[in-house]
Amino acid sequence: MVTSTSLTETSPDELEQCARDATTAFEQWSALPARTRARALVGAADALVDAADELVAIAAAETGLTEVRLRGELRRTAVQLRLFADVVVEGDYLDVRVDLADPEFVLGPRADLRRTHVPIGPVLNFTASNFPFAFSVAGGDSASALAAGCSVIVKAHPGHPELSRRTGEIVRAALARRGAPADVLQVIFGQAAGVTLLGDPRVRAGAFTGSLRAGRLLADVAASRSDRIPFYGELGSVNPQFVTRARLADDATSLAEGYVASVSMSAGQFCTKPGFLFVPDVAAIASSIASAAALVAEHRMLNPHIAASYQRRREAVLECVGVDVIALGSLRVDGDGHGWTTPTIVSVSLAALESVGGPLLDECFGPLSVVVAYERESELPDVARRLFPGNLTGGVHALADESTPELAALVDVLARLSGRVLFNGWPTGVAVTPAMQHGGPWPATTSDAGTSVGTAAIQRFLRAVSYQNVPAHLLPPVLRDGESSVPRRVSPAGESTTWGARASADQPSQ
């Protein structure tokens, strides 16, 4: 299907064509050599960089994000595509395993068994408002799905429709120039169209970045299909930060500056914005926070809908019992209905926070954060457990050599409740690297098994297949002996007779 030239809701006939084309493109794309897929991804990255001036201008107009931010995000998106190109060529994401035939196998003769991963099929990506490049048409979900060998249908976010259309055009053309099928990437418009397509049997997986409400709705659509499909939704996160007494005493100013910068960058419209800062003494840091907040320039919010939601949430927070204002911030609506903000920082006691609950604890998408006064560090692990069941990130701020049982317990609890634990850092700014984890227990994500950032994101769009005693000429090349540079784990004959021995041996391990 040619990308819709209008930005209106994709029609049912177009959706039918789209699903058909995605299936054909999947068959072709998944059959291409890994290097061809990789080169096409690099081509897409180059094309995005070449079109930066045009795309950034469209994005700035549609989202209100700054040019500096958008250029950086476009660069990240191109780097991400290049990184996945190398992942495809290296092939260790395939987790290739070869069990050699074993007449001595402890349970009777073992066949030759070879396992690799194959792409799951056409993937439907619902994109985010707040990253018009990195979580949009050519963003992480698309890059990882294309790298896996899937075709991709992108449901454009209504907050940047023209950018979505134009990015789709540019990336489709670049992929096609490097040998990809024309419809390996398609763009559709409209929430109802997206829901309809998520129920189509030809769509084999879904991905989403956005609100808890929409993500849950879509996850339920995927789960209620007669043939269930995996759905990877990244929903909400409040990213609590915990400051030790020693760290606060050491340098409250730098702490306040880092905190306010992380809360207010891009008007706080990040899923990793720190929503809570736990300190033992609010008075010791409040004035530094207020000073830092006063220096933050007004920033437009992404769209009027988000500004209106932020306004409601901000007012609800300000009205909560026990809330004191550190920096009141502002929210001004201009003639076009756009909201312009400066950061709002409030404080509350831990007791008041627990007593108020939801209205204070729920995510607030925008430049608002809550400083929470705690009494004893020893209470923090239980606090985290009670109040923050699932987050993308959690952070501790302590002296580098601080080593108390409370701190160790807190780090351990945060690792159980979130996907990334930071030490003396701020959660905004997610590195695109092999070791990144961007996901977490519900409600951070619908499926805690995956990450939507970093090279491990490719694993969401794969399934495993084993070949038993299949002659080399009928195996995929990656499973043939001597025909592939992809790493493999080989299990030799005879090994099963020693299973359990390593576990029982006396040498130390881990």
Place this chain on the structure above:
Amino acid sequence: MVTSTSLTETSPDELEQCARDATTAFEQWSALPARTRARALVGAADALVDAADELVAIAAAETGLTEVRLRGELRRTAVQLRLFADVVVEGDYLDVRVDLADPEFVLGPRADLRRTHVPIGPVLNFTASNFPFAFSVAGGDSASALAAGCSVIVKAHPGHPELSRRTGEIVRAALARRGAPADVLQVIFGQAAGVTLLGDPRVRAGAFTGSLRAGRLLADVAASRSDRIPFYGELGSVNPQFVTRARLADDATSLAEGYVASVSMSAGQFCTKPGFLFVPDVAAIASSIASAAALVAEHRMLNPHIAASYQRRREAVLECVGVDVIALGSLRVDGDGHGWTTPTIVSVSLAALESVGGPLLDECFGPLSVVVAYERESELPDVARRLFPGNLTGGVHALADESTPELAALVDVLARLSGRVLFNGWPTGVAVTPAMQHGGPWPATTSDAGTSVGTAAIQRFLRAVSYQNVPAHLLPPVLRDGESSVPRRVSPAGESTTWGARASADQPSQ
């Protein structure tokens, strides 16, 4: 919670205690060194083998399976525990990744980022009727979850309650002798109790082996929780087999013997039983099949409920238009209500199979299989696509050097539609090894991303966590430098400047 001594439905109070104890046990078990967990698993394996006489006797009485089969299955179950013990000690299942801090990172300075996997929490396993050891209390789901560091609650199958109780006692004691918390493994009874516990917020994942109906119901319970949890259900599979013209002409007798053995072993009560055998000429193999079937001794079915279901399905198949009988087989009900069977093999033309649909295509749990007459090998890939959307296995039977485009296309299609593709083999008898895949597209499993047999099964019960700039003394030992023998993938500083270069280079790959 002490394993229920009665075999009646576990009470609500007991369930509450069970969830509480599973949580406590999880905290303790997951904090133990890997080697301690591994030794406990080996201890459980040893205890099962030591109790073989007692356990096999109970199992034989409760299930009607033969002693030879049950001794083999018990051995497999013990080997599986030992294999997982080694997996735990080796630690490569943790997929440890270390991004070294990188001031030259292409998107700005990169933090030190270290990623590993942690156990997901208490796991609830619904066990199967047809593998009273290998897919029951101490079976693959329990072994892989325990290995991951999870505590396990087993919902016993009503088909072998006393065996479940006794196995639970023996394994709990063995694990405890090697340092595991007392309640790292618990056994509960009753379908309603299982459903209740699957909705408990302390249960963090579910696993299941059984019918499509029950599996779907439980998957829906897991998906509809306010905090969704992963659910790994292995449901149904008909495991189609495709015989080429050349292979049939070469030796129909050995083919018939292998087929009948795989259909009839343990009264066909395997999820990998070959339900369909596609041949170009039924007359060329029918008499060999009939002869082989006539030699099969009567075998008791697992329980009266399964026998009654089999009786209904068998009658429905025999009444279908176009069905001819190759071997009528028998179904005799004894004084205890137990069904005794010999194999029933029928034949049908491909056209009739497609015309009848469901009543012929649905899985029949028991020793019944359908021989299908096809006309051209070139039609088989499309036939597989139309009739067999998701299976645990699919098989081709061809000459070793046979190399036609039709055969290659068929292998490729079977890899898209099933988790394991066999060449000249029969799908019953699943090896417990690193390269095994036991899972497949819906309706074979509820989550195609996992396997329930083989070492990769551990991945279902893990989630990833990244640590950013966390000092060594606060990291888990496996992520500290120089303190762990666990393999790690290290990303050096400076590498990002070359991302995409490997993809664009000219050397051949894959």
